[in-house]
Amino acid sequence: MIKIRDKLQIIGTEIEQTSAEFNRTKNSVQLLAVSKRHPIAAIQEAYQAGQRAFGENYVQELVEKAEALSTLNIEWHFIGPLQSNKTKQIATTASWVHTIDRYKIAQRLNDQRPENFPPLSICIQVNISGEVSKSGVMPDELTELVHKIAKLPNLSLRGLMAIPAPMSNFAKQRETFAKMSELKNQLNKQGFKLDTLSMGMSGDMKAAIAEGATIARIGTAIFGARD
Numbered sequence: 128m129i130k131i132r133d134k135l136q137i138i139g140t141e142i143e144q145t146s147a148e149f150n151r152t153k154n155s156v157q158l159l160a161v162s163k164r165h166p167i168a169a170i171q172e173a174y175q176a177g178q179r180a181f182g183e184n185y186v187q188e189l190v191e192k193a194e195a196l197s198t199l200n201i202e203w204h205f206i207g208p209l210q211s212n213k214t215k216q217i218a219t220t221a222s223w224v225h226t227i228d229r230y231k232i233a234q235r236l237n238d239q240r241p242e243n244f245p246p247l248s249i250c251i252q253v254n255i256s257g258e259v260s261k262s263g264v265m266p267d268e269l270t271e272l273v274h275k276i277a278k279l280p281n282l283s284l285r286g287l288m289a290i291p292a293p294m295s296n297f298a299k300q301r302e303t304f305a306k307m308s309e310l311k312n313q314l315n316k317q318g319f320k321l322d323t324l325s326m327g328m329s330g331d332m333k334a335a336i337a338e339g340a341t342i343a344r345i346g347t348a349i350f351g352a353r354d
């Protein structure tokens with residue numbers, strides 16, 4: 128079995144090579160290790176190999192892992208659906224939330240962020256594939272939400288996130304991610320300072336990097352299949 132350390136190394140190299148291939152600035156793509164439904168020991172192993180940013184999808188699981196690993200210098204990213212009755216746990220634990228698609232959730236996170244904490248970094252999730260079942264704000268509703276969230280002082284609006292419908296065709300994957308890049312550029316032309324595109328998973332990381340991803344969220348390729 129390949130060790131987590133070796134898989135991190137392999138993905139790191141893949142990110143570097145893909146970045147070079149598509150003329151991305153060196154080190155402009157951060158690897159977020161998605162540890163959901165993997166044990167604490169797996170996170171410790173990745174940490175020992177130098178990984179610091181970890182992503183979790185379930186509030187309870189994130190809180191338990193953060194508590195168990197509180198002596199480590201981990202940056203926790205929440206990347207799952209967030210209900211309003213769970214915002215406080217995230218506001219007091221996470222450094223990032225990638226999945227904001229409603230003002231109410233942002234407002235609660237803002238109000239519940241402890242005073243001595245740095246602003247919570249936020250990405251707005253965009254429903255870029257236009258499926259009814261997926262979460263995320265529709266592209267034509269994005270600007271209004273961005274304007275409102277940008278005013279919340281305890282949040283730092285960093286950028287956009289998407290989970291596109293799975294596609295195996297590289298060119299089609301790129302087309303979808305290119306739309307995300309375009310949305311970010313349009314917002315920055317309006318004066319916002321978004322520096323983040325959270326996009327790309329184990330199956331479509333290369334296409335995401337080609338189109339400007341700054342955070343690749345990788346689970347399976349690091350930790351193996353989930354139960």
Ligand SMILES: *Cc1c(COP(=O)(O)O)cnc(C)c1O
Binds near residue numbers: 328347
């Ligand atoms: C599970 C998950 C990932 C990681 O997916 P893999 O295919 O295992 O790399 C990334 N982003 C989100 C939002 C996820 O839920």
